[in-house]
Amino acid sequence: NAGVTQTPKFRILKIGQSMTLQCTQDMNHNYMYWYRQDPGMGLKLIYYSVGAGITDKGEVPNGYNVSRSTTEDFPLRLELAAPSQTSVYFCASRSTQGHSGNTIYFGEGSWLTVV
């Protein structure tokens, strides 16, 4: 299994541009998440999904959008990029089954710089 795969790894955006961070998981997990991690600030939840067709806002959703058309994919869309969105973005997933149901599996991260 590849686990959670994110692309791109690095991206530089100009202010006002838009882009999509891709995330896919091959573990058939119901729950998927997008976090951002700023230096010294810990992980903040942007959006999450409990299954295909269902998404909900996390702690810091402003400036972002998500969709969940399949179990595997959970893309994060940045509209009108702003310097405050410069961060490291992590996609994650978890199962709801069995003893591993509470463990979150993270992707390797996407480094985004808005200039």
Place this chain on the structure above:
Amino acid sequence: SQKIEQNSEALNIQEGKTATLTCNYTNYSPAYLQWYRQDPGRGPVFLLLIRENEKEKRKERLKVTFDTTLKQSLFHITASQPADSATYLCALEGGSQGNLIFGKGTKLSVKP
């Protein structure tokens, strides 16, 4: 709302010593608490989960304790090695749908 604090931003110890990291939470006791390891430029990786009815859990050189009276978890690495150098994150259930909230992490440096 639930808040989680990891008291030390950084911890420096000598190889072979035991590292002890602290995680405190402020409100209701969660059903479980987790510890993750994060290396520079990588995503966090799950290490251990401890449930509210478990006082202690071990995995190789790792030991986690959970004190619901003190609202605190301690994470111990015995016989520490330079390869243990990383940032360690504490996480617990704090939002809707059982979403995890994370502490800011403690950066552990083990010197040879």
